[in-house]
Amino acid sequence: MAKQVESIKHTTTTRPHIPSKEEAGYEDANSIVKNGKKVLELSKNPVTHRGQDPELYWLNKYGKDDRDELLKVDIRSLYRHEHIAPETLIKNLYKATETQPAQLDLFSVNTLFGNALEKDEIEKVSEYYQHQDGWTNRLIQGDSHLVMASLLEREGMAGKVQTIYIDPPYGIKYGGNWQIKLNNRDVKDGSDEALTGEPEQIKAFRDTWELGIHSYLSYLRDRLLIAKELLTESGSCFVQISDENVHLVRNIMDEVFGSENFVSLIILKKTSGLGTSLLKSVYDIIIWYGKNKEKLKYRQLFKEFEESDLVELYPSIEIDKKRRPLTSEEKLNFKQTMKTGTLYRTMDLSSSGLTPSCVFDFEYNGKTYQSLKGKSWKTNLSGMQKLSSIGRLDNSGSTLRFIRYANDFPVAEYSNIWDGIGGASDKLYVVQTSNEAVKRCLLMTTDPGDLVLDPTCGSGTTAYVAEQWGRRWITIDTSRIALNIAKTRLMTAVFPFYNLYDENGDIRQGFKYKTVPHITLKSLANDEPPATETLYDQPEQDKKKLRVSGPFTVETLQNYEPTTPEELDDEIRVNEEEGAFEEHIKQHLLSAGIKNGTKSEMVVFRSVELLAGEALHAEGFYQSEKGEEKAYFHIGPKFGTVSKKLVSDAIKQCRQKGDASWLVILGFSFESDIEGGSQSTSMGTFQVDKVRIHDDLLQEGLKKKPAKSAASFVTIGETDIALHKEGNTVSVEIRGLDIYDPIQDVVKARNVADIAYWMVDDDYDGSNFVVKQVFFCGGDKSEFDKWRKGLDNLAKDTTKKKVEKTLKIEIDDEAFERLYGHISHPIEVKNKGQKIAVRVISQFGEEIMKVLSVK
Template sequence: MAKKVTSIKHNTDTRAHIPSKEEAGYEDASSKVQSGKKILELPKNPIVHRGQDPELFWLNKYGNDDREALLKIDIRSLYRHEHVAPETLIRNLYTVTETQSDQLDLFSSVNELFGNALEKDEIDKVSEYYQHQDGWTNRLIQGDSHLVMASLLEREGMAGQVQTIFIDPPYGIKYGGNWQIKLNSTDVKDTNDEALTGEPEQIKAFRDTWELGIHSYLSYLRDRLLVAKELLTESGSCFVQISDENVHLVRSLMDEVFGSENFVSLIVFTKTGGASSNLLGTVNDYIIWFSKSKSVVKYRQLYQGKEAGQEGATGYTLIENIRSGEWRSMTKDEKERPLEISKDYKIFDGTPLMSTGESSKGNLPFEFMGKEYLPPSGSHWKTSVTGLKKLAELQRIIAIGNRIEYKRYLDDFPVVPYSNIWLGLGERGFTGEKLYVVQTAVEAIKRCILMTTDPGDLILDPTCGSGTTAFVAEQWGRRWITIDTSRIALSIAKERLMTAIYPYYNLYDENGDVRQGFIYKTVPHITLKSLANDEPTANETLYDQPEIDKKLLRVSGPFTVETLQNFEPISPEELDDEVRVNEEEGAFEDVIKQHLVSAGIKNGRKDEMVVFRSVELLASESLNAEGFYITESGEQKAYFHIGPKFGTVSKKLVNEAIKDCRSRGDAQWLVILGFSFESDIEGGSQTMSMGTFQVDRVRIHDDLLQEGLKKKPAKSAASFVTIGEPDIDLNRNGNEATIEIKGLDIYDPIKDEVKPRNIHDIAYWMVDEDYDGSNFVVKQVFFCGGDKDEFNKWKKGLDNLAKESTKKKVEKTLKIEIDDEAFDRLYGHISHPIEIKRKGQKVAVRIISQFGEECTKVLLT
């Protein structure tokens, strides 16, 4: 039996074998990527070497005014964080009523879905990083786009492999429109401090990028375009979406990077409404299109339906009675409502039968309806006299005054090519509710992708947002990589891709090679030449109308979620401005010390305050300070590990801090301070020779990071709040078990409070039923914080597949039985049953809050 639920696989493509997050650090032992700092160098301005285009100058463009200056980029590693295959997730929601052998084969080996990336032996992993290839899986990457693209270019050797790049950067330098603070809220106001993101990576990006306003903005975009150009194939294209505020500057910048000779088009597309103004309102945005090399750029013509009186068909103002052959001009009402014209009439346009320029063979007269016609001086017939006679036989010639014209029917070619003016995208450009504050219209990205790529080609979007580019690329069978700094953006994109339903497009290749393309609808293209010369009618391909198999349901293909190596440099001494950085970090630790003494730590679970008598800084990498606090038992000692000012607390350093604290033997508490934490850092009790000590994660309030950025500092209740571990039960029943989420302490950066045991503040949670310690493979997913109708896309897809709303008709068409209980579990806190295969089997649970923060807990069966 054929598979009923499937996805598009890119079996002929590969990608570099990279480490998982749990294997971080081992890749430095690879023979290709040596330990130590690795730098990518590119000329800051290629125009200097071409010497032909005008140059745009801005403040600090070259640093010390060195026009030959090089752009230097620190090369980092990328780590696999999660493996997601929606096929395996939806499989929990139905059973097959016919033979199940083929269905079970599909899910018998998760390794097959991820190109055998999970099958490496432990002893081979180190030597194989970057040296060998895995099967292709699409990629959702968290990290600074500049560093991620440089890593793809240098560490993975992806130069010349990307067919199309779509960039939707911030339109300007106002922070309010460039991010959102919660997964389920797009209400962001630029003038409202409460809308400011709580993510330290975003704050750092905002400060670093917009320090010099528009000058910093241009450097930000220039740096990314330079790397993007290196990633493109020779036939590749780069699109940048922008508003009228900076379109002129970005166009000049792209002239410098790609060369003005490679400019293709400035696309104008309309939005829902215009920006409010006392003057002329603005209702459009722009997409600037450049090619890597215009002479070989890949281009697929797209068409829209032709309608009389609309774009490309304004000249069709004549109608002919199909019975009598009589023709006339349309009336005023017919021109205004051409779709209401009677089916007894055909719409046509009269076009000249003559072209300008003398014919080398001379002109011969042509007799039509008893009258002789001859092209005037300086022109010639578009076809031979024999061809004119053929057109007359086909009743394709009409006489208008002293000339004859070719009768071109509206349906001779029922479509018209798109121009660079795209109307109505604000009205029909989105599919469903807008998920992200700066979400791009689906239709705009779709057209850019279909114009410049074929199925199987690779798309890169360094500005992921809500994942629209990945969503569209997935729908149309393209491979994709998308990048974002924001945890919120990546979580929205991941959720969107996990639950997406697509139509199944029939492949041209029966063996499933997507690179051979889809079976597309075609339309006839009847021309004067083909009729006059009695040639076969040409057909044009409609690349946006593939043939659909309504008996199959398609979901997203397998993809990996990846993270960039820690946002902080590997070591301070590797930085050019070492002294400045050390001073800055020292000042930051001193601020932490002062706030610990003055404000203490708030226990988020018990709503209690811990007050410190004294805190002193230590000269240690893992333990940065020590302090004394008073309890009912008397004075107690605490050690502090202070995470980076901009970045994520490292599990490696936390482990070192625990070892150091254990060896000292005089502490009752180890406090891990940070703005964000690697997902697998856990608290708990640790044993030492003198007893035990408690380890707690403590969230630093964002106000300590945002000085000078907000209009006024917030009045927070505490600068530090403890973050508790998730309360999770594993309930075993024979050879099966279920996971129950009983609660999660979630820090709300808006209200500066920890919400204990609030399941509704969980956005979604995932389960790896057989965690191998190195690769988190998502086998189950559940949505706690969403509306049931909004997130129940899989069941809607099964229902819509049969175009019937009743369960029996769905089951009859698909030969499957929908598991209503499993669908109900999708919106709760109890997992599907888990098969216990052996003693000591690990079950990993990962929970993502509405604020994008996540935690992972591993349970033993």
């Protein structure tokens, strides 16, 4: 029996088996890294050095010696962080009753995600990067340069991507390309309040734009070089940009792809221009290059005429075989005019050149016509006679002309000027591309089942459009805010259900598309059947089905410092920076102390000294009720995440020393399992606390004014999550959550208002977080209204029609109400050791995870 809620699965395609975050390190057993080191090496200028094109120069284009022609990139691992299949989420919202035997479980984890989740530990370790899993789309957090290099070298994806869409920052403004909260897009350039607090974003800003436009050009060049290697021979690369830097970006693309592979500049005309004291700018630009223009995959797109346009293009009308020009009134009342007759226009019958066999005198309606001097007719004598016999000639003027009806070819080819689609109409992110612009680029250059890559995810527009049109996708961003916006957008998306051409469900065969006739003078004159044009943007729809996003994984990039010999100088520089950073932390510990976020108490240190240990970086003395006590500090990375392994090492070393009562884990961000464990833990002789470092410590020299806050270090509060048991089911309740607000510089105790959404894995296996339930208590209800509307329509349809084998949809109103709250759907207790994992995401993109055991 066919399901009524479905998604597109790419069952004939595979992807490499990679570890989860919890399995990090196991992949080293069969790593491709040689002698502990591996870098990707690419020529920085593959075209101009062969003398094909002029070269653009900028500061540090070739590194310190200005002639280092090789781009070197570390090869790192990617880790699965979450498995998401919206089908499993939406099934909680309806009850299905059938007239036939019970439906099979079509939402099983292994069906949705291939076989990655059913292997034992030995198989997993031996097969990382060697074994292939079923395809799932990919949402990846990390630097796009490193992620693309990992895909290219570690996963062997050279020549596997059909289209790449890059929407980079248009320029290098201070704050115009990010936002600090999921639900706040009001970002003002130059405003400290609007500056992101994400360490990854601060690093990206400083590293990328250190040399201004020069750094910007290197940033783009480096990513385009890898993009070219990822593309198929028939592949396309699009870069969206403004007129500010389009000339420079096109120069770089000439150097990377070769000027001979330039395809087009597409003009995106906006509905309004940007304010300026001079001439307003009313367009953005998409630069289009092919990997190999001679082999480029191209699908012509067409636009259907508006009725108002038709009366301008076809200014005459035929009614009962009588022809005349349209009156002014008929042009104004064009809808009524279209019903009364057939619109037409006359066209020149002379060709552009001279063909001797088509030069002759032709008699029509008692008058003889000659071809123009130096030209011939567009067809031969028999062709002209055929046109005459079917009434396609017109002699109302001084020359003989061809009659073309509006319905001969009711569409027109798109040119490279696209009107009115410069920006998104329903922005979720401060910088967001129009769906329509991305859609046209993808439909022109890909087929269903092809792979699309966007290294500038933002709000996830490319992934969203690719999902709608049955393309596979990978999208990348460093920002937690951007990734969470994209994730929620994809989780809650509802798409039209397009009928597949292949009855067995192979998406690679495409959809069933609407077609239109293309009647031409030539086909009429030669009495040939007209050509047929396919409208790739108009597939057949089945309105009795609801389609949601297919399964996708959320992934993260491995974090470590450069280790290659070629980057030894950079490693020394990083180590020096880390030493300065630790000294910076020490001084702030002495001056500000540590604030207890839930009790508003302060711990003041008499002294703090740095240590040379790998896991314990400092020691300090403070006064407590018991007198003077000692604390050890683990200082997390300046740009990165505190890992579970380093915390374990710090605890071991603190236990071995045995002379401290407190271990403080300092960090800007923490791995989810670290974040979600007990925030304050007693280890017998000492206490362990996780303490968040205020983001202002990263922003010195970037913000205009130094931070006024004294709360440089704040303990992370406990997540208050409860399990309620009833019979053989349990439910999860989010009672409270202490969330640090970097804007107000406070920890808001037991405040659930700042939760953006939370997710539940009701049978967590310890290494794969599979999202089974999701709740958007702090999100936009309109997203779930789409689910409700879609299910309502299905329910009405199945109720009205008394057809056998119909699956009836019954809406679960209580389940919909729970979507906006803090209590989960009921969870069936399957076994004694069952674990339930809960992930809570704040409006700041921060993530907290807690694992509960069902007893």
